[in-house]
Amino acid sequence: MKVSIIMGAYNTAPTLPVSIESILQQTYKDWELIICDDCSKDNTYEVALSYAKNYSNIRVIRNEKNSRLAYSLNHCLQYAQGEYVARMDADDFCLPDRLAKQVAFLDTHPEFAVVGGGVMLFDGKVVKKTIFNPEEPKKEFLARGVPFFHPTIMMRKSVYDILEGYWVSDRTKRGQDYDMWFRFYAKGFRGYNLQEPLLRYHDSLSDYAKKSSWDMTWGATKTIWLGFRVCKMPLRFYPWVLKPIVSWLLPKKLIYIIHNKKHNGKEN
Template identity: 30%
Template sequence: MTSRTDSALVSVIMPAYNAQATLADSAHSVLQQSYSHLELLIINDRSTDGTAQLMESLAGQDPRVRLIHQENNAGVAQARNAGIQAAQGKYIAFLDSDDLWMPDKLERQLALMQEQGCLACMSAYHRFQVPGQWLGTSRPPARTNYKKLLKGNVIGNLTGIYDCEKLGKVYQQPVRHEDYLMWLEIARKAGDICAVPAPLAAYRVGHSSLSSNKLKSIQWTWDIYHRHLGLSAPRSGYLMLHYLAKAVLKRL
């Protein structure tokens, strides 16, 4: 695919905390996109390693890199929010500083959004510990919406992109599963969210990853239903059953 520099700007939000071992690869997977009209906002969440110096080096190599330095270590939600607030693009997309994009990720998603008239889009993604050695692939449905998304999150945050010019900027709350709560709000505004069936990103599986703690994940999901969305206990319980069933099927 060819580079397109005369189209809408995409703002890519990348929080970074002590990410000197992986940040360069993640950033390059963004900067080497076939869709080149983008800005990469890297938010340093008060790192204590060489992340800040690496960020400066990346910005010196490519003018599309914009740097934000947090005054305090406030967590991933606040770091992403700082990037969202500073974003200048029509579209907002997300990639963490240890994950990767395939080279045609943005181009394929923007083409599908235009073709189907969607205001938000996701894709399949690989899971890995060693780049190129995929542990498995998560594949979303062809389309989802708010009602369906309540029954379980099918949007990998590293694959999501939305039209903030039409939907407005949607910020994350400082809760566990902050990306799920954000995508629920985006889905509420956007209607249908479309999906590219091909894997366009790769998620690094860490042994100490918060999302790998399944019991805590169940509690966090319940809190989203019952506390943050204000759903009744019976309704929350009904949705939890769907969430658990999807979690089991995902591992089969």
């Protein structure tokens, strides 16, 4: 098995079939999909099982209690057999050659530990725009935000093992990937972003509402503070630690508008 695709799912029954179908339609075929249901209140688990019954390379597991995304992804990693591990969200849609392009890159570029790519922002009705992060973001980029769009990444399984997966704590209920990138750079790993879109990424005002609690904001602030320390970031970057708090104080609709006007990276 070359590629293990890991997916956490919670109350995503309406979008999960489209997400899974986009994986089934990949031009690259040597993969397994591991879906972890986080005790959904809808029929997400049953939808996932219906695919697992028809496809031997789809596996469905379930948490004993609702434990959030970081825990779900680590649960998936326990079963991953692939040389490479790809991320996927249960409400996103992979472009058909996503896996093929990423496998080809990692096969021919052993110096890179992870490869990501661009995303097509989708509000549930239309694709609004396509955005990218820099080709090879350095650790300083962490002051601005995440250097790789999480649902687009494909990482060497050996690197996931070294990083010990995702950190599970109150502060990483959201932003578990941000926390991982700090540890990634602290270990001296390098990553690359293909300058082409790899998937359609769900991005709407309701998504921002999910991230608006003070607990989430304070957790993100602590993650940045700890991350800056572990990466030995220059002191001039430390004012960026307050970025989550400033964002929390602003109206969510305004943050959503700003996000759609300007983004970390370049616009297509």
